[in-house]
Amino acid sequence: GSLLEILEPSVIDIFETTEYAPFTYESADDFWNIVTNFVPPVGCTSDIPSISTLVSNELKAAVFTLTCDLTVAASTSVATQVAAVGSFGKLKKGIAQANFQIQDCSGGSCKEHNRKSEIKAEFKVKKEKKVKKIKVNGGPASLWDAVRSLLGVDASSASIGTAVRNIAEQNSISIPEFGIRGLFDSRRLSPLFLGGLDYSDVE
Incomplete structure (x- = not known):
């Protein structure tokens, strides 16, 4: 055969x-x-x-x-x-x-x-990652404050700085001390602008 x-x-x-x-x-x-x-x-x-x-x-x-x-x-x-x-x-x-x-x-x-x-x-379709937003109350706020509120009071300065750097690079936010140039000045971000950012990578 x-x-x-x-x-x-x-x-x-x-x-x-x-x-x-x-x-x-x-x-x-x-x-x-x-x-x-x-x-x-x-x-x-x-x-x-x-x-x-x-x-x-x-x-x-x-x-x-x-x-x-x-x-x-x-x-x-x-x-x-x-x-x-x-x-x-x-x-x-x-x-x-x-x-x-x-x-x-x-x-x-x-x-x-x-x-x-x-x-x-x-x-086996990959699920889309949900966009994480943050509520920023009225009054003065910064990108650092927004990230710190997500990471918690025990977060180290290094971890906060890394998250801030990543968000700034993704959203064209200028932070001269990090050497990041962008369209938006990190010192002049409104609470409304901060609330509209995607914080999904902040963990």
Whole structure:
């Protein structure tokens, strides 16, 4: 007999709107013909439904390009919502399907060896970082005061200075003693301006 090795992904991780589902075939014999039919999970579409691959003493790959709607992440990443095994071709939450129509032609005549596979698909969309704002009451205030109120009274001068420097560089705030040049003078920042800054990196 002849041997055909098929490598397929154990899971398809979906981070971006464009992802890939690769299948690799290898045989040291002449020759195998494989038609890979692919059904993407719910939330994704595939560029093509099937790929025909001829393998003869070599390694070849069939790669499907997926276009995914990341807004379905919440409903497809939960394990309890993965659909049960069913008929091939039916779209499922969290499951991609591959149907391999295989012909072994190494012995002169071709023999059929078909099989089906289901692959877990996980949406792993990064959550956007929430913008941290600070309430600055009326009256004189400074960027130093705003940062100090977030870090607490026990914060060291060094940690406050580092946070102030980072915020100044991100928001074009001029602090001559730090060698930072910007559009806004750190000594003339209003409470309203200070309250509108993003303090997400101050920890």
